[in-house]
Amino acid sequence: MASPKFEKKQFSRNSSVGKGLALIYKFTLMVTKLSHATLYVTDQNKALDFYSKTLGFKVHTDATMESGFRWLAVTPPDQPDLHITLLSPLNEFMYKDEDVRAAFKLLLDKGALGAGVFYTPDCRATYEELKAKGVVFRGEPKEQFYGIEAILTDGCGNWFSMTQPKQI
Amino acid sequence: MNISLVLYRKIVAGKIYMDQNLHDPINLQHISRNACISRFHFHRLFTRVYKRTPHQYLTKKRIRLACELLSEEKLSVTEICNSVGFASMGSFSTLFKKEMGIGPSMYRHHAITRRQEEIKKPTSFIPHCFIDGFTQI
Numbered sequence A: 001m002a003s004p005k006f007e008k009k010q011f012s013r014n015s016s017v018g019k020g021l022a023l024i025y026k027f028t029l030m031v032t033k034l035s036h037a038t039l040y041v042t043d044q045n046k047a048l049d050f051y052s053k054t055l056g057f058k059v060h061t062d063a064t065m066e067s068g069f070r071w072l073a074v075t076p077p078d079q080p081d082l083h084i085t086l087l088s089p090l091n092e093f094m095y096k097d098e099d100v101r102a103a104f105k106l107l108l109d110k111g112a113l114g115a116g117v118f119y120t121p122d123c124r125a126t127y128e129e130l131k132a133k134g135v136v137f138r139g140e141p142k143e144q145f146y147g148i149e150a151i152l153t154d155g156c157g158n159w160f161s162m163t164q165p166k167q168i
Numbered sequence B: 001m002n003i004s005l006v007l008y009r010k011i012v013a014g015k016i017y018m019d020q021n022l023h024d025p026i027n028l029q030h031i032s033r034n035a036c037i038s039r040f041h042f043h044r045l046f047t048r049v050y051k052r053t054p055h056q057y058l059t060k061k062r063i064r065l066a067c068e069l070l071s072e073e074k075l076s077v078t079e080i081c082n083s084v085g086f087a088s089m090g091s092f093s094t095l096f097k098k099e100m101g102i103g104p105s106m107y108r109h110h111a112i113t114r115r116q117e118e119i120k121k122p123t124s125f126i127p128h129c130f131i132d133g134f135t136q137i
Helices: A004-010 A015-026 A044-054 A100-108 A123-130 B005-020 B028-033 B039-050 B054-072 B078-082 B091-101 B102-120 B128-134
Strands: A038-042 A059-065 A070-075 A083-086 A115-118 A142-143 A149-155 A159-165
Touching: A038 A059, A044 A059, A044 A070, A044 A083, A044 B091, A059 B102, A083 A115, A083 B128, A100 B028, A123 A149, A123 A159, A123 B005, B005 B039, B005 B054, B028 B054, B039 B054, B054 B078, B078 B102, B091 B102
Parallel strands: A038 A083, A115 A159
Antiparallel strands: A059 A070, A070 A083, A142 A149, A149 A159
């Protein structure tokens, strides 16, 4: 009967089998990370102001095509390879169908589109700073079982959780 | 140890003071005075909250501002160095290269070339699924 020690040794990273498996793993994985994520916003100029000036994100690309479609991508300070594209679905250059635009407008006005979670190393400090800059929060930071959280809006139809994860 | 709300506000006041006075030669004494807290106390709490020292934060912020100015082509590299609060061109270049991996002049060259490309061929910066998908609905 093989002992657990023997099993572990057989597949350790330093062994030739382990190295072989790591190589296969490296070349067979097709998707390894998220590079672009879209956030729908009611106003791209306002969103640019919020994400770059208030949150401190870097503007990666701001290009307008001949058709009028504007590609606006920002990257968080510690994730330079994650492009968050701020697109306006209310713009006819993006969606020609009026019903689609109206549906998006309703969802954005109600704040019903799921947005995301921002990481912060210190929720209370960031809350005080953003509040001083005029950002609207749903309330003060609260202790949750997963960390300290405050809910904020970008003023363009999206609500985010800003969380300082609990240290384990 | 938890930090009280009053102290949080003082640390944030110091950070906002740094953000608003990047262009001037400010030091820890100016910042802590503005935050109404001792230098030692401010340094310790700031480092604890933001996981970097006030000096590291200020340098990074200045380099970032320099990057924006370098992309705009309005000021010379020396003017940018002075306007973002660096005392000498030598320290600016060294710190810039350490942070960005390339020197200020090279960064400007890359940024301007990229911006021209964005204007000339905007579609080359957009994944095709976006162009094809959205314009058909």
